[in-house]
Amino acid sequence: MSWRSIGIFDSGVGGLTVLREIIKAMPQEDTIYFGDTARVPYGTKSPETVIRYAHEITSFLVRRDIKLLVVACNTVSAVALNGLKRHFPIPVVGVIEPGAKRAVEVSRSGRIGVIGTAGTIKSSAYSRAIKRLNAQAEVLTRACPLFVPLAEEGWIDNQVARLTAQSYLQDLKEAGVDTLVLGCTHYPLLKPLICETMGPDVTLVDSAEETARSVAEILSRKKLLRPPSEKGNHHYFVSDVPAAFIRVGNRFLGGRLGDVYQVNLDDEREEG
Amino acid sequence: MSWRSIGIFDSGVGGLTVLREIIKAMPQEDTIYFGDTARVPYGTKSPETVIRYAHEITSFLVRRDIKLLVVACNTVSAVALNGLKRHFPIPVVGVIEPGAKRAVEVSRSGRIGVIGTAGTIKSSAYSRAIKRLNAQAEVLTRACPLFVPLAEEGWIDNQVARLTAQSYLQDLKEAGVDTLVLGCTHYPLLKPLICETMGPDVTLVDSAEETARSVAEILSRKKLLRPPSEKGNHHYFVSDVPAAFIRVGNRFLGGRLGDVYQVNLDDEREEG
Structure with a gap:
């Protein structure tokens, strides 16, 4: 049986503290993290712009067949959460x-x-x-x-x-x-x-801790948790060159990041 | 006789310190400032992305018939200056x-x-x-x-x-x-x-001071300086909602900003 991943996104590296808690609480889960490093920070951008970015990134993650989305970004959680819940057919958890x-x-x-x-x-x-x-x-x-x-x-x-x-x-x-x-x-x-x-x-x-706890509860209730005997794999995508993300991200994740891939969401959209 | 403006751009508010020195040195000059507040900061973005943004903004300013362009942003000055000089038929001054x-x-x-x-x-x-x-x-x-x-x-x-x-x-x-x-x-x-x-x-x-000095020298040499008896007007454009730009910008400019207009460069491109 194949298991679907937990999708997590943030405007940059910050959401890695949420990913860290998710890995700590559910080490058996596969995860896909997206950091929008080309467009960070979101906090200074208008709600319309942030909503558009959030939908683009969620589409990217949903195409990779995630079973649950974590919006590990306070700005997006504040302005785009309800829209994402309405638009995508998976559970969506914010940090607020x-x-x-x-x-x-x-x-x-x-x-x-x-x-x-x-x-x-x-x-x-x-x-x-x-x-x-x-x-x-x-x-x-x-x-x-x-x-x-x-x-x-x-x-x-x-x-x-x-x-x-x-x-x-x-x-x-x-x-x-x-x-x-x-x-x-x-x-x-x-x-x-x-x-x-x-x-x-x-x-x-x-x-970050409380969000990980919510994710565990939802997956457990929906019987979507992987067996605890498994060991999760973790994938990282960013929208700009990965060097700075990797340097700062290792400190944030409290450990070594795996491979980090750069993606262009514009190309993805055409392909998708 | 109508006089053309000096165009100045930065990724955000920082370039206002350069504008301040330009106004101090040449109070008779009209200026148009563009702050790319929707996409700030540039420092974390790849050179390709920064070059693309710089060309978009310069096109916007050139359509407003500026007589000289000041790239009041170190990141853009470092990666895009030669390309801008080749591509646009006006003097281009960086801060480096x-x-x-x-x-x-x-x-x-x-x-x-x-x-x-x-x-x-x-x-x-x-x-x-x-x-x-x-x-x-x-x-x-x-x-x-x-x-x-x-x-x-x-x-x-x-x-x-x-x-x-x-x-x-x-x-x-x-x-x-x-x-x-x-x-x-x-x-x-x-x-x-x-x-x-x-x-x-x-x-x-x-x-900032040295850049203003360079601008004055070039305009003087090309006989493009307005008569010192004139009083310059100053226009401000930003790519995201202006509130934060105005709040921080007043401190940076050391005085009151005039009206600040929001523009969408995508729309501009279609219109242009």
């Missing part, structure tokens, strides 16, 4: 809903902090998702634009990273949030530092 | 040559430092340009990836910026460079901090 759900479950006080890129925070996607689950929740948000370049630079525990975290997180800490959602796929790399900055009374919610 | 020329003029020791984005440094474009002018020059380079997000965040004189500058510039300082080229259009915003970090014995070369 799982993180929001977990935050509501673990918060005792209902005061929940959310950090992310400027685009994600401005979209209010996490605030809305949390409020849908608990209308009484109080959501405090903060954009942390320097966290992405710090993570990509590998500056995750030096003094620059520490001062940046203190500056960004001070207000949330003083406001007394008891739960903080890491609303950007790059942030798991900074988790030890964010944890240290917020102190032991604040529970961190890692959207 | 003027900075390299000035560095060779002012350096006494011939030990010249160059800082820029990872892409610019990896391209060795400044090193080659400097060596062409002085084969004996010793060029020391350093990529400073966090400087762009620091400038866009407006963190240009706090402790995070200071420690980042110290970390990036320490080796160049210890190596005893007497001249440092700011090889990225975002870096003029950090000039006071970089100056403080390098100390009074190091001359900073601001590529």
